[in-house]
Amino acid sequence: MSKDELEEVNWERIMHLKLYSRYRNSAGQRVRTALNLKGVDYTYVGVGSNGTISQEDYNRDVNPQGLIPTLSVDGELVTQSTALIEFIEETFDGSSLFPDDPLMRARSRAFAQVIACEMHPINVGRVKAHLVAEHGQNDADWERWYDHWAHHGYETLEKQLEARTTKTAFAFDDKPTVADLYLIPQLYNARVFNTDVSAYPLLNEIDERCRALEAFDKAMPKNQPDFPGEGAI
Known part of the structure; x- marks a missing residue:
């Protein structure tokens, strides 16, 4: 790509986001809603018996604390819903998740x-x-x-x-x-x-x-x- 082409790339749309969560997980629901409000596409990865990764594998490979959610950003893992919501706010366009005042x-x-x-x-x-x-x-x-x-x-x-x-x-x-x-x-x-x-x-x-x-x-x-x-x- 030329320099001009690189400057025009919307990098936020290139990110591959995977959200490790569970259907009834309050913290994960907060993050899902934040992503939805920003119009951000992501892959949902269910954790546990009904999901696509077992709790044991999740604890070993994703989050040793064993808590959800975790957001994978191009393979980089971030935990804690408050931190994730701040990341979403600071990274993606769209209506702010915080009041202007x-x-x-x-x-x-x-x-x-x-x-x-x-x-x-x-x-x-x-x-x-x-x-x-x-x-x-x-x-x-x-x-x-x-x-x-x-x-x-x-x-x-x-x-x-x-x-x-x-x-x-x-x-x-x-x-x-x-x-x-x-x-x-x-x-x-x-x-x-x-x-x-x-x-x-x-x-x-x-x-x-x-x-x-x-x-x-x-x-x-x-x-x-x-x-x-x-x-x-």
Whole structure:
């Protein structure tokens, strides 16, 4: 290629992206939605019994921590959904995943971090398994424990939305941003764990609006290649 031809190449479209995930994986759902909102093509690689790579092979060859998602960028591996969303934002054109206003951008990040750091960790399978195996909790004990902390998180999120001086169509903007990317999978978890979130009207309003968008719908568990079928959650 000549120098002029090289300058005209859209390098972001040359990247080969592979997303290692699982149909019901909140962190992976965030990243899938971000890629969809940016209109970025990627190859989905399901991890686990219904996927195309076993958990054992994934742990050995992709991510020794054993957690998902992982994004392969031309063979280079990047983990952690927050880092992946920032990479997607910084690499690809399209509508920004963050509000333009600096204050709203900070609030959107704070909202997302309540979910990522304080809510999501308590509903991952390995935490429940440890509590049951090592601390003698049964399912009912775990559900009470989970509900206590889940509602603490949802109350915090609802109050953050109530505190907005200007109501926006989505969490902190009139377009979906990082706050919405984190909220929708977490509310999906609420349905999986039978957590009653009817007391949070603003969260539910945003959830309904987001799930009506193609980018969010395509990222839902039921629309992933490794979804096991009717009746699965």
